[in-house]
Amino acid sequence: MKKVIVVGAVAGGATAAGQLRFYDKEMTITVYDRDSTMSYAACGTPYVIGEVIKDETSILMADPEQFQQKRNIDVKLEHEVVEILRSEKKIRVRNLKTGDEFHDSYDVLILSPGGSAIMPEIEGSQKSHVFTLRSYGDMQAIHSYIQSEKPSHCVVSGAGFIGLEMAENLKHLGLEVDIVHKSSAILSILDEDLSQLLHAELEKNGVQVHTETVIEKIDDRSVGLSDGKSLETDFVIMSIGLKPNTALAEDAGLSIGETGGIRTNEFMQTDDESIYAIGDASENFDFITGDPKRVPLAVPAHRQAFLVAQHITGNPIPKKGLLGTSALKVFGLDAAMTGLTETAIKEKELTAKTVIHTGNSNAGYYPDHEKLTLKVHYNPETRQILGAQCVGGKGVDKRIDVIATAIYGGLTVDDLQALELCYAPPFSSPKDPVNMIGYKAFD
Secondary structure: OOEEEEEOOOHHHHHHHHHHHHHOOOOEEEEEEOOOOOOEOHHHHHHHHOOOOOOHHHHEOOOHHHHHHHHOOEEEEOEEEEEEEHHHOEEEEEEOOOOOEEEEEOOEEEEOOOEEEOOOOOEOOOOOOEEEOOOHHHHHHHHHHHHHHOOOEEEEEOOOHHHHHHHHHHHHOOOEEEEEEOOOOOOOOOOHHHHHHHHHHHHHOOOEEEEOOOEEEEOOOEEEEOOOOEEEOOEEEEOOOEEEOOHHHHHOOOOEOOOOOEEOOOOOEOOOOOEEEOHHHEEEEEOOOOOEEOOOOHHHHHHHHHHHHHHHOOOOOOOOOEOOOEEEEEOOEEEEEEEOOHHHHHHOOOOOEEEEEEEEOOOOOOOOOOEEEEEEEEOOOOOEEEEEEEEEOOOHHHHHHHHHHHHHOOOEHHHHHHOOOOOOOOOOOOOOHHHHHHHHHOO
16 A cells, blocks of 8 residues: 655645545555644735635635545644655654654655745844744734734835735735835736836825835834835835745755756656655746746646646646746736746747737726736747736736636637637627737737
8 A cells, every 4th residue: 555645734735635535545645744734725814914804714724634534634733844764765753742753654755845935134034023924823923913013004025926915905904004125126927017007006005115125124113225214114024035945855865956946857756756846845847938947826736736646646647837827916906927028038038029908808888897908928930929917907817817728728829819708798898808919919
């Protein structure tokens, strides 16, 4: 009987364990995680803090008892795997409650250790009113602080997904918010012209955005910036990035790729064929260029978990790469993106042209129509779609979903005009923005 150990019990790890049990009713499956909760919806944590989601337990998808009773999977929380003994096919585990250590053996090991929030080494970063948001416990700490201390102002460092979502949710609670961001434009996975739309939306809603600067010092009631400014504040949320948790793999001699993730093959196997790596800490490859790529998002983690379960149970399905398809909401605007940005295209020295369409989300005569801007990059010779982004009041996600599907299916930019997409006045127009991109691309 095959014995599988999974390290990590959130998106990738919990899904891999569940998928394995679905396809194999007999194997022994044990999951270890150092946190006190498992299988929670990390993407929902900003909305719990903002009290858009009223019940914090609603983002807990499962617990050890459910996994044992429904799936016959043994989940051990507050247990940290501290060493992999590859030659013996064993792991060393530390019980974080008692400090006791023990060994467990495996036939197959799945690493899904996730990542940790980056905390810069600056004066005052260890103060009690400085937070990161990476775990369920982090969410509880921020929420508890707001409820007990009744702060009126927060400085958010970093204008990526978490930073922008936190800014919106803190404003929802009535707090004043300043965002501090190192680059000249927020949300670097968008082209700058579209990110400026989100920048304007933030300031329209009272969020002050400070670009091309970083926090250099944190005092009890203020932060000092590298541009010489000082911001009065009650607390700080650091959201400047994620570092993949690769120490366990590195110590075991597994290769780390150029993106900082654990290098894997097309079946998510590491250098050691009995050890797989998935989720935020794994390095994959770009669907379009084939270059190393790491996408620390939930959807890739779930997909990788499926591929690993299929491979372990005898049905190998090679992965085809990552597009990085994603979306977020910033007050009254939504943004979505897939594939390569202008910056990535220039860095990789690819031949590309761009087509942009600004129009309505649905029929202009229908009461709730809103503007959206859809931007698509493509190779003018092969007509291959290289990437797409959309920002608007509504409906941006479905446009990017269509284009992500088109890229995956090998359709060209010219094929977009031929897609027969849903139309009724509440939903779209006879010539959907996706179709319009296809029409405009003809030259």
